[in-house]
Amino acid sequence: MPSSGPAQPPSPPGTAKRGRPPAPISPDAGPSHRAWLEPVRSTLFTSGLTLDDLVDRSGYSKTRISELLRGNGYYPAWEITFSVTRALGVPTQPLRRLWTAAAREARKGNDWIRHCIQQVAHDGDTPPLPYQAFTETMQPAYSEYARAFLLTDQRTRFVVHETFDILWLSWGEAAASANLNRYAWQLFRSRVMLRTPRYPDGQPDLRAAVFSTCEIHDNNPGHLVALTELIDLFDALTCLPDDQMDVAVLQHLCGLSGHQIPDVLGMPPAIVRAVDHHARATVEVLLNTPTPE
Template identity: 45%
Template sequence: MTTPIEPPAPPAKTAPLRPGRKLGPISDGVGSVHRAWLEPLRSHYLDSGLTLSDLSVRVPLAKSKISELLRGTGLYPRWEITLSLATQLQMPSWPLYRLWRQAALEAQKSSDWVERSADKAAVTTSQTPPLDHRAFRALAENDYRLYAQVFLNDDQRDTAVANTFDILWLRWNEALASPDTRRYAWDTLRTTVMARTPHIDGWPEFGAAAFDTIALRQLTTETERIHQIEESLQLFKAMSRLPAQQLDVMVLRRLYGIHPETVSTLLGIPLAAVRSGERHAAHYLESVICPPPETEGNTA
């Protein structure tokens, strides 16, 4: 397994003050991919020191419309307007476009609408992420894909991982300024994966992974395979009830056998937290899957 790089030292950062009314929150109805590019756009705006009035002078859009765009209300924005704002806020356009396009299609915009919008504003595909971002991706991507494929099919897995690194590219300075870049990146991956994962009663559903386990592939008879699938489904249902960090530790440790030190690095948490999380999770799973037998004094 690969091990992500140590996080760079976070730079000092002071949020500028600005006059005028505070920007409202993102609308609850905004989809996960739309939110994925809108949040960094808002962060760049809030860090820029510019006001909505300043932007309305530089971008061919009324102040009220810019406010709507930054809150995710109103119609889904055309690419040329989004790009104009991103340019003023010094954001990389290529990862932004990929997320914008995906969110447009998920918002039921036609491919023709997307292409017409993109034709009016050139997309620079030759942009490359910062060197440390590229190094981080080269070391972490395979393990991120392993985690994602427990919850998603192959296409969704690849999309979720690609989206994660696009979001990190857009928010890389913010990631570097966080207490731990690795933790920031893992939280981004987890949020992206869980947004696409089916949930039942609020718990993530990953029973399909029971049909593609190492234990199952080692069995030869149909009876053995059916029994193993039943055991795996029971285990995964119980695992889905674990707290987020314990679930992530168990996916990496028990399903893939990744060393605790590597799990610590991937999640950006202390090694002691990995071992404690695995111990508490294992105790819970044993109590649910193999509860202790009742004693005579406890029988009805």
């Protein structure tokens, strides 16, 4: 049984050596499982704690903790997940939401999930004020970008909230990074691309986003021509390098102004202008290159 004693936070940064990284995550762990497991492992590594330390602080055996950290075997119950992560000082509220999504991914029923959570009493965490300010600022732009690729409001909300929960778990690392906005964007983008429909060659498929554009909804006599042209345009956008595609999508599909995009991407305005210039030139070449028969 897990210890009921108070959690002991990790040593302050700079006072402990990095611990040995755990064994690699099992390939059987799904995307939602990795969403919380990766930041937890990162916290353990930077904390300087060992598996023996976690055994002492959580009350669980080294074997069970090792399996949890590898995502190996059965999906872990909330009780052991909470006990181990509490020993690491990981905030519970975002972790519980991520754990719940991963439990559903692992085909756990709602009754099992509810029972697991009810075994552990815990007050809600209060997110850091800078985190709250950052996520409130970025949510509109992030939502528009996610909707361009994921199409539905439900998928959009899920991936944005998932990103913000992971960011909360990793807030110490994110806030200490050289560029918080860039750190957060790259995290968010990776979660969107993980769930984006793709062509067989792996290229993102934006064709369905064409039907949300005003040109198609105008229902003018030339809408079939516009549809074909837009499909070609959106296919060209997804052939661009990552930064070029992001600038093009944010500006032309999401409607962000040139003043907003640098802050969202965490890039200097001059770099964003240069990236946009290269993106336009590349798209023009792609659209004017004859398709091989």
